[in-house]
Amino acid sequence: MAPDHYLVPARDAEATIEVKGSRFLGWVRRVDSEDEARAYVAVARREFFDARHHCSAFVIGPDGSLQRSNDDGEPSGTAGAPMLEVLVRREVRDVVAVVTRWFGGTLLGAGGLVRAYSETTAAALDAAGVLRRERRVVVTVEVAHAEAGKVENELRARGAEVVGVEYEADAVRLRVAAWPDAVVSLREQVAALTRGAGEIVAGDSVWMP
Structure with a gap:
């Protein structure tokens, strides 16, 4: 493993x-x-x-x-x-x-x-000394402009690590580094915060300090 x-x-x-x-x-x-x-x-x-x-x-x-x-x-x-x-x-x-x-x-x-x-x-x-590196999955959370601030603040308040924010013409894309076993929970949180309108796509694994 x-x-x-x-x-x-x-x-x-x-x-x-x-x-x-x-x-x-x-x-x-x-x-x-x-x-x-x-x-x-x-x-x-x-x-x-x-x-x-x-x-x-x-x-x-x-x-x-x-x-x-x-x-x-x-x-x-x-x-x-x-x-x-x-x-x-x-x-x-x-x-x-x-x-x-x-x-x-x-x-x-x-x-x-x-x-x-x-x-x-x-x-x-x-x-x-030593530094611990942890495996994370970079998840893209796509939400409407009107909801982006609220979703980002709520995710940060719940301990999510937002590593990037991209403002596009049609939506805002938040990049979140999530524990591999927390992707399902993150998907549920985004759905609840956006009344099901937010989209989430799990990407590649990365190593982070």
Whole structure:
């Protein structure tokens, strides 16, 4: 079943930790595609060219179906995979995490690397916060000019989210973002407010904060 909501980063954020002289700088960014995620990794490589590693992980899609990670030269499974695990465990989607490491001269071992990359990613996520996105159906409500103000005010008063109003020569069209299971109720409300004269057409699903 397709999800009706999911979490995304609320803002771009960074976090830094140091472990035995090595410095780890973590980025978290909101992305909409794999290309966009990889572009942020490329930015890290250009901006911090003096660092040895730029490890990454990203999760894309409302259901988190696209997941990738990269150790970028660290021992296999010690960087990208634990970063990805943090993103998946936090249930954050449409997100890329990049952790840049400057080697401090002391080997951290596999366990130390896993902890460092996990903690840096988690700290960056904490700094970013999360925003809930919800699936809505955009419904067009068509009413006469004389009734448009009353209908719009009543719908807003009942909690409907009116996202657009178009004034045409023959009618006024209100665009309402409704919960999928509330379309029938909205249809009944419009019918009652317009004595059956108002028309309502359910359109595409959209994701809204």
